[in-house]
Amino acid sequence: MDDVVEELGHEPNGYFWEGVARVLVDTEAAALEGRFSYDPEGGMFCAYGRDRGALEELGARMAVVATDADRMRRLVVAAEADGFEFDD
Structure with missing residues (x-):
């Protein structure tokens, strides 16, 4: 999938x-908002919290x-069209 992400400019x-x-x-999934936190780094993505169901x-x-x-492709294109900026 890395090649697709790179193809999309990220x-x-x-x-x-x-x-x-x-x-x-x-x-x-607006119902997930605030039920966990994010902790990404260059080489990995992590979401954490106590709400196992939300994380699953x-x-x-x-x-x-x-x-x-x-x-x-659809997700990235739609997000960018809506003004979302990926922080990569």
Whole structure:
């Protein structure tokens, strides 16, 4: 999937994946807002908190994006069209 992220003009690092998580929460899963925190670094993405269900839901949503190139393209293009800036 790194090649797809790079094709879209981004670096596939932890900060990029935080952006993906934030877009998913903002656009598809507003009920997850505030139920966990983000802690990305250059080489990894981490979400943490005590709400296991929220973390599992985020993980499931991110897994779909991480394994489906077309889904990744649609998410990034739509987010950028809405003014979202990935911090990668």
